[in-house]
Amino acid sequence: MKQRGRGIACMWYPIGFTVLANPSAAVVKVNEDGTATVLTGTVETGQGSLTVLGQIAAQELGIATDDIKMVSADTDTTPMDTGAIASRTTYVTGNAILLAATNAKEILFEVAAPLLGVRPDQLEAMDRKIQVKGFPQKYLPIGEVAHQAQFVKGRPALGSASYNPPTVAMDPETGQGKPFSTYVYATQVAEVEVDDETGEVEVLRIVAAHDCGTPINPTLVEGQVEGGISMGVGLALQEEILFDDDGKQINPNLTNYIMPTSLDMPDVEVEIVKNFDPTGPFGAKGVGEPTSVPTAACIMNAIYDAVGVRVTDLPATAEKVLKLIKEKKAAEQKQISA
Amino acid sequence: MMIDVKMTVNGQERTASVAPETTLLTFLRDSLVLTGSKLGCDVGDCGACTVIVNGNAVNSCLMLAVQADGKDITTIEGLSDFEHLHPLQAVFEQMSSFQCGFCAPGMIISAKHLLDKNPHPSKGEVQEALSGNLCRCTGYTKIVDAILELTSEEASAA
Numbered sequence: 238m239k240q241r242g243r244g245i246a247c248m249w250y251p252i253g254f255t256v257l258a259n260p261s262a263a264v265v266k267v268n269e270d271g272t273a274t275v276l277t278g279t280v281e282t283g284q285g286s287l288t289v290l291g292q293i294a295a296q297e298l299g300i301a302t303d304d305i306k307m308v309s310a311d312t313d314t315t316p317m318d319t320g321a322i323a324s325r326t327t328y329v330t331g332n333a334i335l336l337a338a339t340n341a342k343e344i345l346f347e348v349a350a351p352l353l354g355v356r357p358d359q360l361e362a363m364d365r366k367i368q369v370k371g372f373p374q375k376y377l378p379i380g381e382v383a384h385q386a387q388f389v390k391g392r393p394a395l396g397s398a399s400y401n402p403p404t405v406a407m408d409p410e411t412g413q414g415k416p417f418s419t420y421v422y423a424t425q426v427a428e429v430e431v432d433d434e435t436g437e438v439e440v441l442r443i444v445a446a447h448d449c450g451t452p453i454n455p456t457l458v459e460g461q462v463e464g465g466i467s468m469g470v471g472l473a474l475q476e477e478i479l480f481d482d483d484g485k486q487i488n489p490n491l492t493n494y495i496m497p498t499s500l501d502m503p504d505v506e507v508e509i510v511k512n513f514d515p516t517g518p519f520g521a522k523g524v525g526e527p528t529s530v531p532t533a534a535c536i537m538n539a540i541y542d543a544v545g546v547r548v549t550d551l552p553a554t555a556e557k558v559l560k561l562i563k564e565k566k567a568a569e570q571k572q573i574s575a
Numbered sequence: 576m577m578i579d580v581k582m583t584v585n586g587q588e589r590t591a592s593v594a595p596e597t598t599l600l601t602f603l604r605d606s607l608v609l610t611g612s613k614l615g616c617d618v619g620d621c622g623a624c625t626v627i628v629n630g631n632a633v634n635s636c637l638m639l640a641v642q643a644d645g646k647d648i649t650t651i652e653g654l655s656d657f658e659h660l661h662p663l664q665a666v667f668e669q670m671s672s673f674q675c676g677f678c679a680p681g682m683i684i685s686a687k688h689l690l691d692k693n694p695h696p697s698k699g700e701v702q703e704a705l706s707g708n709l710c711r712c713t714g715y716t717k718i719v720d721a722i723l724e725l726t727s728e729e730a731s732a733a
Contacts, residue, residue, distance in 0.1 A: 283675030283712055456671045460713060464674065467714030491620035491709065499705040499715040 239430045241441075244538025246425055246531035252328050252523040253402035253418030259323075261330035262316035262399035265294055265337040267345060269387060271365055271380030272304045273338075278318030279330045280310045284525065285457035286326045292453050293331050293518050297338035299362030300379060316399070324523035327453065328418070331518035332400035340396025348386040348394075349377050419514050421522050423447040425466070425531040427503070429539040436559025440470055440503040440536055447507070450514040450522035459507045462528045466505055469532020471497045474552050580644040584609070585653030593640045599633075600624045602640035603650060611651035611680045615709075622708035625681035625688075626650045632688035634707075651680035654687065662725055663687055670721040674712035682708045686722050695726050 253259065264276040275294050281287040291305040308315060318330060346357035349367040353360070353375055361370050368376035377385075386394045405415035428442040445462050452458045475495040479487045488494045513520035537548050546561035577592040584607060591606050600617075603609045603626070612635055615623035619637040626635045627649040654661035660668065663686050673679045682705060689696055689704035696704065701722050705715065 283673070285671075285674070460671055460674060460717060463714035463716040464712045465714075468711075490618060491616050492618065496709060496711070497714075498707075498709065499702040499719060502702070502715050502719075505714060505716050 238434065239432050240543040241428065241430050242539045242541065242543025243426060243428050244535045244540070244542055245427075246534035246538060247423070248527060248530040248534075249420050249422050250324065250527035250530060251417030251420055252323075253325055254323055254416065255402045255404040255418060256416055258401055259319050259325065259329060260399050260401040261318050261325075261333040262397070263330070263334040263337040264316065264395070264397045265298075265334065265341045266396075267298065267341050267379065267383045267386075267394035269380055269384040271300065271378060271383070272306060273298055273300060273341070274306045274308060275334060275337075276308045276315045277330060277334060278310060278312065278315045279326050280318075280321045282321060284321070284326075284461060285454060286321065286330070289327050289453045289457060289521075290331060290334050293521075294334050294338045296519060297335055297362070298342055298379065299367075300365050304365070316397075324421075324525040324527060326523070326525075327449075327521050328517050328523050329400055329402060331453075331521060332516075333398055335518040336398035336400060337396040340398055341394045342396070344386055344392055344394045344396070345379065345382045348390050348392065349382045352377060352382075352385065419450075419516055419522055421448050421450070421524070421527050422510075423527055423531055425469075425535045427532070427535040427539040429536060429543055431540055431543040431558065432555075433544050433562055436555040436557070436562060438474055438536070438540060438553055438555070438558060440474070440501075440539075442504045442506070443470075443532065443535070444506045445508065445528070445531075446510050447524060447527065448510040448512045448522075449524040449527075450512050450517045451520035452509045452511065452524075453519060453521050455509055458509055458524050461524045462507045463505050465526070465528020465530075466532050467497050467502055469529040470501060470503070470536070471495075472529070472551060473533035473536040474554070475501070477552050578641050580640055582643050582645060583647045585648070585650060591640075595639070595641060597640045598636050599626070599628075599638040599640050599643050599648075600635035602643075603635060603648075609650050609652050612684075613677055613680055615677070615681075620709070621678070622681045622685065623678055625684045625708065627684060627688055627691075630688075630691070632685050632707075649684070649687075651684055654683065661687070663690070663722070666721045666725040666728075667718070670717050670724065672713065672717040672721045678708055678710040682710065682718060686718075690722070690726065695730060696722070698723060 266274045287307045291307050292302050295302045295305050346360045350357040365379050366376040367382050383394045386392050402418035407414035425445045430439045481487050514522050579592050581590045613623035615621035617636050619634040624635045629646050685708050701719050
């Protein structure tokens with residue numbers, strides 16, 4: 238008979254490691270046509286980080302994301318980046334780009350201030366304009382200011398910066414220190430159906446609530462969470478590298494290394510828990526790896542809720558689950574007869 | 576030994592002389608330079624090479640070019656022109672369905688094949704139709720959602 242169960246799992250995950258140097262750097266150049274060019278060493282692999290980083294630069298310069306040209310991942314032209322690893326790009330590279338954009342913006346403010354008859358600190362960048370705070374009718378188009386900076390003042394609107402999460406070394410006496418810059422939190426709930434005659438587990442639904450600070454691009458955050466859950470489902474129920482006695486992998490291709498297909502995916506509901514981290518760019522932290530951390534745990538808890546067995550060796554294949562169910566029934570039988 | 580083949584690819588008649596062991600995928604990619612169809616696993620597991628042959632979605636890595644002789648082939652390049660995206664491509668773009676994109680050509684072809692046969696599929700039918708196309712990034716969620724979005728739009732427009 239098919240038994241239903243629900244399980245919950247929570248996690249925290251560190252963002253911006255500080256044990257080793259972990260820098261990102263960026264160059265932001267505001268062009269005379271009002272666009273901006275961002276040089277970053279980080280790599281886009283489809284997660285959408287260049288979109289998010291472009292949004293960060295655009296927000297700081299008061300222009301549209303479409304006005305940003307991202308130049309990435311070429312060590313001949315861009316600063317070196319620690320890498321698209323450790324769920325660090327939005328946070329660490331984002332902070333570097335934000336600082337570089339701020340530096341370029343300050344030059345624009347210094348150039349625009351005398352032209353608008355105010356001090357630089359009375360200016361703001363918004364709607365492709367450098368305008369006086371509180372008097373938005375008093376403005377210069379950002380491209381015009383960049384032109385003035387380049388050709389009249391001889392001070393091109395160029396900013397460069399780096400960001401390295403602040404380090405607190407471990408105290409050898411107390412063991413205390415600060416190994417990571419900030420943390421994200423998440424809870425996932427799984428609903429499963431376990432066939433107690435075959436041991437087969439089907440994940441019906443997963444609800445995932447994730448804190449990533451400010452979700453700079455909520456659609457991309459959802460995409461990361463959905464993808465992470467599919468990897469977590471694979472870890473929980475299907476994926477395993479098998480070796481023979483000589484240490485040779487016996488399932489080295491996708492015919493027998495079984496990963497989730499569209500038919501294995503549960504209904505996924507993503508809840509982004511909005512939060513603001515004062516150390517992140519516009520309050521953002523990260524979302525990549527944390528998405529698959531609680532998935533297998535909540536599925537195992539749901540299996541326990543459904544049929545009362547604890548799977549401690551992943552993946553929870555039908556064979557393993559059925560063996561545990563039989564052992565449990567045998568133990569119960571023994572208790573009754575004893 | 577070379578064998579002459581003649582087939583229609585994306586509406587154009589193409590002829591070539593191929594080695595008998597040449598797969599349809601290798602022929603499309605190397606001889607016709609239609610590199611949209613991807614070489615993933617090369618053993619028919621991943622679906623990145625999916626094309627439509629006489630109305631059937633096939634893994635082009637598992638079919639020989641000579642087997643496609645005289646047949647009608649549609650690849651990802653045949654879905655759009657420089658001016659217009661295919662409605663499936665447009666809805667996938669709009670809903671940010673793909674991430675790294677490697678599975679996308681095969682996924683889009685499988686989705687087109689489904690909608691050609693069944694314009695108003697259920698969610699289960701969509702999942703079934705895409706089950707031969709592996710994706711490691713997206714969890715398939717926004718891909719399935721986009722296809723259902725497109726078919727419900729068309730239903731409400733009709």
